[in-house]
Amino acid sequence: MLTVRDRLIERLGPSGVLSDPADLTPYVTGPRRFTGACGLVARPATVEETAAVVALAAEHGCPVVPQGGNTGLCDGAIPTDPRAILLNLGRMNRIRAVDPLSYTMTAEAGVILAHAQAAAADADLLFPLSLGAEGSCQIGGNLATNAGGKSVLRYGSARDLVLGLEVVLPDGRIWNGLRSLRKDNTGGDLKQLFLGSEGTLGIITAALLKLQPSVADTACAFAAVADPLAALKLLDRLRRRTGDAISSFELMNAYALEVAVRHLPGAVHPLSEPAAWTVLVELSSSRAGGDLNALLTEALAEALEDGLVTDATLAQNTAQTAAFWRLRDEGATLYWKEGGLLLHDPSVPLARVPDFIERVEREVGRAVPGARIASFGHIGDGNIHVCVSQPKGMDKRAFLALRGLVQDLVYGAAVDLGGSFSAEHGIGRLKMDELVRYRPPVEIALMTTLKRALDPAGLMNPGKVLAAP
Amino acid sequence: MLTVRDRLIERLGPSGVLSDPADLTPYVTGPRRFTGACGLVARPATVEETAAVVALAAEHGCPVVPQGGNTGLCDGAIPTDPRAILLNLGRMNRIRAVDPLSYTMTAEAGVILAHAQAAAADADLLFPLSLGAEGSCQIGGNLATNAGGKSVLRYGSARDLVLGLEVVLPDGRIWNGLRSLRKDNTGGDLKQLFLGSEGTLGIITAALLKLQPSVADTACAFAAVADPLAALKLLDRLRRRTGDAISSFELMNAYALEVAVRHLPGAVHPLSEPAAWTVLVELSSSRAGGDLNALLTEALAEALEDGLVTDATLAQNTAQTAAFWRLRDEGATLYWKEGGLLLHDPSVPLARVPDFIERVEREVGRAVPGARIASFGHIGDGNIHVCVSQPKGMDKRAFLALRGLVQDLVYGAAVDLGGSFSAEHGIGRLKMDELVRYRPPVEIALMTTLKRALDPAGLMNPGKVLAAP
Numbered sequence: 001m002l003t004v005r006d007r008l009i010e011r012l013g014p015s016g017v018l019s020d021p022a023d024l025t026p027y028v029t030g031p032r033r034f035t036g037a038c039g040l041v042a043r044p045a046t047v048e049e050t051a052a053v054v055a056l057a058a059e060h061g062c063p064v065v066p067q068g069g070n071t072g073l074c075d076g077a078i079p080t081d082p083r084a085i086l087l088n089l090g091r092m093n094r095i096r097a098v099d100p101l102s103y104t105m106t107a108e109a110g111v112i113l114a115h116a117q118a119a120a121a122d123a124d125l126l127f128p129l130s131l132g133a134e135g136s137c138q139i140g141g142n143l144a145t146n147a148g149g150k151s152v153l154r155y156g157s158a159r160d161l162v163l164g165l166e167v168v169l170p171d172g173r174i175w176n177g178l179r180s181l182r183k184d185n186t187g188g189d190l191k192q193l194f195l196g197s198e199g200t201l202g203i204i205t206a207a208l209l210k211l212q213p214s215v216a217d218t219a220c221a222f223a224a225v226a227d228p229l230a231a232l233k234l235l236d237r238l239r240r241r242t243g244d245a246i247s248s249f250e251l252m253n254a255y256a257l258e259v260a261v262r263h264l265p266g267a268v269h270p271l272s273e274p275a276a277w278t279v280l281v282e283l284s285s286s287r288a289g290g291d292l293n294a295l296l297t298e299a300l301a302e303a304l305e306d307g308l309v310t311d312a313t314l315a316q317n318t319a320q321t322a323a324f325w326r327l328r329d330e331g332a333t334l335y336w337k338e339g340g341l342l343l344h345d346p347s348v349p350l351a352r353v354p355d356f357i358e359r360v361e362r363e364v365g366r367a368v369p370g371a372r373i374a375s376f377g378h379i380g381d382g383n384i385h386v387c388v389s390q391p392k393g394m395d396k397r398a399f400l401a402l403r404g405l406v407q408d409l410v411y412g413a414a415v416d417l418g419g420s421f422s423a424e425h426g427i428g429r430l431k432m433d434e435l436v437r438y439r440p441p442v443e444i445a446l447m448t449t450l451k452r453a454l455d456p457a458g459l460m461n462p463g464k465v466l467a468a469p
Numbered sequence: 470m471l472t473v474r475d476r477l478i479e480r481l482g483p484s485g486v487l488s489d490p491a492d493l494t495p496y497v498t499g500p501r502r503f504t505g506a507c508g509l510v511a512r513p514a515t516v517e518e519t520a521a522v523v524a525l526a527a528e529h530g531c532p533v534v535p536q537g538g539n540t541g542l543c544d545g546a547i548p549t550d551p552r553a554i555l556l557n558l559g560r561m562n563r564i565r566a567v568d569p570l571s572y573t574m575t576a577e578a579g580v581i582l583a584h585a586q587a588a589a590a591d592a593d594l595l596f597p598l599s600l601g602a603e604g605s606c607q608i609g610g611n612l613a614t615n616a617g618g619k620s621v622l623r624y625g626s627a628r629d630l631v632l633g634l635e636v637v638l639p640d641g642r643i644w645n646g647l648r649s650l651r652k653d654n655t656g657g658d659l660k661q662l663f664l665g666s667e668g669t670l671g672i673i674t675a676a677l678l679k680l681q682p683s684v685a686d687t688a689c690a691f692a693a694v695a696d697p698l699a700a701l702k703l704l705d706r707l708r709r710r711t712g713d714a715i716s717s718f719e720l721m722n723a724y725a726l727e728v729a730v731r732h733l734p735g736a737v738h739p740l741s742e743p744a745a746w747t748v749l750v751e752l753s754s755s756r757a758g759g760d761l762n763a764l765l766t767e768a769l770a771e772a773l774e775d776g777l778v779t780d781a782t783l784a785q786n787t788a789q790t791a792a793f794w795r796l797r798d799e800g801a802t803l804y805w806k807e808g809g810l811l812l813h814d815p816s817v818p819l820a821r822v823p824d825f826i827e828r829v830e831r832e833v834g835r836a837v838p839g840a841r842i843a844s845f846g847h848i849g850d851g852n853i854h855v856c857v858s859q860p861k862g863m864d865k866r867a868f869l870a871l872r873g874l875v876q877d878l879v880y881g882a883a884v885d886l887g888g889s890f891s892a893e894h895g896i897g898r899l900k901m902d903e904l905v906r907y908r909p910p911v912e913i914a915l916m917t918t919l920k921r922a923l924d925p926a927g928l929m930n931p932g933k934v935l936a937a938p
Contacts, residue, residue: 014838057886089911098769098822099818100705100850101701101702101705101819101820102818102819102820102821103705103819104819110603145525145654146654146658148652148654152651152652155650157652157654159658160629169915170728173911174907174911175911175912175915176909176911177912179818179887179888179889180818180819180887180888181816181817181818181851181887181888182621182622182819182849182850182851182852182894183617183621183626183816183847183850183851183852183889183892183893184816184891184892185544185614185615185617185626185665185889185891185892185893185894185895186889186890186891186895186896186897186900186904186908187597187665187666187667187904187916187934188661188663188664188665188670188916188919189615189628189661189664189665190663190912190915192657192658192661192662193657193661193915193919194657195657195658196654196656196657196658197656197657198656201657212713213708213709213713214709216709217712232570233570236570236572237571239682239755240682240683240685240755240756240757241756242711242756243686243714243755243756243759244681244682244754244755244756245712245756283785285712285713286709286712286713287709287710287711287712287713288709290712298479312631324777343853347650347651347652347653348650349568349571349573349648349649349650350570350571350572350573350649350651351568351570351571352571380502380651381651381652382571382650382651382652383651383652418648419648419650420647420648420650420652420653420654421655422653422654422655423650423652423653423654423660424652424654425654426654426655427654427655427656431655435655435656439655440644440645442638442642442643442644443646443659444925445642446638446644446657446659447656447657449659450524450662450919450922451925452922453918453921453922454682454915454918465656466656
């Protein structure tokens with residue numbers, strides 16, 4: 001009798017199946033160094049091959065764990081069952097079409113995000129999804145986790161950039177929902193079932209993506225503000241003054257910027273002197289010659305005059321813009337140089353950001369005296385990445401043992417204020433307990449109902465998001 | 470033993486229940502004059518009362534049909550079962566909160582759309598959903614049908630304007646999903662189940678709506694173009710030239726504009742002479758003093774110079790802007806003055822609009838020689854409302870007998886070109902056959918799976934969208 005492996009090789013060819021334990025290791029090891037297990041890795045090159053893998057898995061009762069670029073921070077793409085088939089979509093990497101007049105692109109799940117961005121740029125268009133891992137993460141994973149990143153304020157999350165999907169359902173049927181329609185009111189929006197559900201209801205194999213006009217003008221500045229409330233007021237004012245041309249609006253407290261300046265080779269502080277709170281703002285527009293620099297200069301000058309902003313530096317050229325963004329993006333990867341580190345990904349309603357930060361800094365400061373807290377992130381989306389560095393001189397292990405305590409304070413505060421314990425990184429394996437703890441039972445029941453209905457055998461990425469019903 | 474009616478009166482008070490047949494008639498009669506039937510009308514004032522009605526209906530096996538402003542064009546809010554409880558949400562009409570710093574509003578289902586717009590304006594913000602029925606349609610209905618309208622190009626459909634929902638589930642439980650979060654990656658987006666599913670999976674009782682900065686500057690023009698392809702090229706160019714400031718982009722063929730000018734008292738043709746195709750474009754921005762008029766004038770002058778546009782008139786003041794929009798909006802309600810009329814609501818991918826219009830005009834012209842076709846609508850969304858007027862002198866009844874034939878040509882063409890047979894009006898009772906005919910079986914199966922899982926007793930708006938499984 002043929003084994004699952006034999007039948008997969010028969011269907012995908014020998015290059016489509018890996019089963020040597022040494023070959024499997026990189027696939028079952030995530031970026032957080034968590035290592036799981038699987039029986040084999042299937043690497044289909046087409047939607048039909050993907051459907052065949054899923055159908056075979058259903059027939060044999062094998063779990064199926066889809067994986068894109070393996071960059072997720074919640075271990076959502078790492079199988080833990082030695083019987084699991086790890087379904088790596090990396091060979092489904094074609095851009096099937098770019099349609100400039102419709103402002104759309106059809107990309108397979110395995111297309112690397114940076115390649116999708118480049119294909120849009122080749123047509124003088126913009127695919128606005130942008131995040132740290134864009135050089136290796138893949139479209140399928142971006143959509144399955146509803147990735148966020150730095151353009152959410154202007155263009156929305158990954159979910160908002162999709163017009164249609166092609167999906168392999170848990171029984172191996174293919175749903176071709178690749179419709180390129182701006183309007184389609186024919187019942188509920190089925191593709192939303194699969195966006196953000198991390199492969200627990202089906203496998204995204206391709207997507208019809210919305211594109212935007214390419215960017216022809218930008219302006220970028222660092223500004224010092226008194227506190228997070230002033231940052232929100234500045235955001236409101238700039239939305240109005242600039243015709244909603246803001247593409248990014250990032251907050252950093254003094255410690256966050258200090259760490260970036262200290263550890264990034266060649267970095268200089270962007271303002272005339274360190275400030276308690278700074279904002280990095282970028283405007284962008286598809287209109288050439290609209291002079292966003294002048295617009296931003298004028299708006300910041302006015303804000304300086306009436307005290308909303310206390311200091312500001314406008315980037316004078318693209319090199320300075322890149323240096324500003326390096327402080328934000330690369331800076332955020334260097335906290336480990338300060339010792340033990342606890343990361344969090346909460347969000348709250350915009351107006352509650354000041355209360356949230358004040359409460360978290362106070363409560364964490366009381367629980368761990370001397371803890372150094374980087375409150376920074378996408379304040380325009382209410383998404384503040386609270387990164388807690390150990391007190392100087394404290395034993396690192398002793399500090400890291402406080403993980404649960406600190407996490408409870410941070411996420412408890414967020415949820416109390418109407419927020420979320422996972423703004424952009426998802427649930428995966430890592431935050432399943434938080435889901436059950438912080439979400440109302442009726443919501444868990446709804447999710448369970450959907451899971452049971454669409455994947456009654458429970459084979460799609462089991463042990464992720466929701467525990468088995 | 471108490472009847473359902475007695476128990477409802479006990480719970481909602483006498484003013485919350487109507488059962489006199491004369492009182493029921495206006496509720497069971499839709500705007501298309503279709504009249505259905507129901508046992509009684511329940512008018513709860515709170516989410517708890519709504520939940521009690523639904524729980525009681527579940528207990529007694531009564532169908533529940535939710536209704537807002539009763540303005541839907543597909544009879545989605547009209548019950549047909551004499552045992553049904555018509556659940557009218559009109560008394561749940563409070564705006565619970567406006568949060569200017571978060572750019573959000575919490576509105577109950579029964580809030581009239583125009584009132585929601587006004588509440589946003591009071592806070593110097595914009596709720597961008599805008600459509601013909603805005604003076605009487607309600608937020609709950611707008612969301613349950615994922616309403617479109619004239620701002621979709623810029624701000625998206627109703628679905629895109631929602632951050633959170635409060636929903637009564639088919640068994641009477643309340644799901645409070647009123648989260649005001651721009652980012653929340655905790656599994657799939659459950660609210661999407663209820664947006665656009667026309668009350669077949671649960672009852673939307675309140676929504677947390679996204680607001681925008683209010684409009685501080687606009688510009689509006691009529692332009693003549695050679696054909697629909699030129700209209701699309703103009704759209705692409707204007708998106709780039711104006712920094713994506715387009716809020717509406719509407720196409721009208723000669724007959725559509727001719728009917729408006731002929732039948733609207735005091736109307737004048739907006740261009741120097743009638744043209745085969747005209748476009749109505751509006752720019753808007755939250756930035757005061759950005760001079761959109763100058764920007765639009767300059768862009769249109771350039772388009773005239775290189776032949777993309779053959780004639781153009783810029784609105785000189787708000788009165789002329791209103792007169793332009795009257796030609797589009799009121800004009801579209803006057804085709805009945807030309808005799809028998811067949812309306813359609815298809816959409817296609819943007820780049821396919823020229824093929825679609827050419828094919829429909831050719832095929833309908835061949836099937837009904839002398840038919841006068843108004844091809845007009847939201848070309849920026851790919852949503853062309855094909856309205857077919859009878860040939861002059863033809864018997865009206867004979868023409869209307871061709872409804873099915875014409876509809877098959879129009880929707881067949883749309884679906885062949887990757888489009889939809891219902892762009893913005895939904896399915897309701899009216900388009901259930903088309904749903905099954907034009908959508909792939911796997912999609913109908915998915916919808917059926919969801920319906921069975923969430924509403925196993927089949928009591929939520931039965932006989933709408935999907936036939937009983």
